[in-house]
């Protein structure tokens with residue numbers, strides 16, 4: 385799998401398969417995710433989008449194939465699954481903040497416990513990231529007192545505090561009221577401009593078209609189309625994507 389261009393990619397997926405019971409959810413997926421770029425994944429409900437990105441940092445274990453990250457196949461039996469989770473963060477639709485911990489502690493706990501960073505450094509780093517997402521003033525608050533948009537911004541600060549090589553987002557704005565979508569997308573756009581490697585499952589088609597550098601259309605566990613978002617969305621090659629886009633607002 386090694387080739388001269390390996391360094392250009394943050395993750396490379398080869399012949400990836402995943403079933404739940406007897407249902408094949410990912411069917412021989414092959415993908416290259418570029419370093420420093422924003423890739424969006426779109427597709428109908430149940431097409432395998434969440435399963436795919438959960439496999440990328442070993443929250444889910446694929447049945448066969450390869451996922452190449454930082455020069456190693458993370459599906460190799462000898463590989464420690466925690467390594468991928470240490471270096472690839474995830475932001476979830478439902479925020480998944482620790483309900484009994486303050487905003488600041490939500491951002492400190494990972495670096496402290498998983499990366500072994502001393503508390504003081506972890507706090508400083510967390511505060512910088514909270515500032516970046518406009519949530520520093522809320523550092524002492526508990527998650528229940530925040531709006532959805534604020535919770536998601538904290539979740540992004542928490543992800544950033546791990547200094548990850550990539551962040552995976554699973555529908556980061558789908559649980560938000562419309563007026564809060566922009567405040568979260570604006571942060572993601574800022575991160576994209578800074579050149580963070582990101583892979584984002586989203587239904588925000590305008591974001592996919594205007595912000596992402598690569599687009600993947602998944603259906604029934606298969607990559608149906610992939611490439612430049614503007615090209616793909618303006619001229620789908622397959623009837624599957626054409627039909628999907630007819631049901632989607634751009």
Ligand SMILES: Nc1ncnc2c1ncn2[C@@H]1O[C@H](COP(=O)(O)OP(=O)(O)OP(=O)(O)O)[C@@H](O)[C@H]1O
Pocket residue numbers: 404405409427428429430431432433434435436
């Ligand atoms: N833990 C699980 N156990 C059994 N089946 C699962 C599990 N997780 C997902 N599935 C099934 O795998 C298929 C793909 O699910 P997945 O959540 O990856 O789709 P998705 O594209 O993210 O959908 P959505 O847009 O609704 O989030 C679905 O048929 C789903 O029911």
Ligand SMILES: [Mg+2]
Pocket residue numbers: 433434435554
């Ligand atoms: Mg999903």
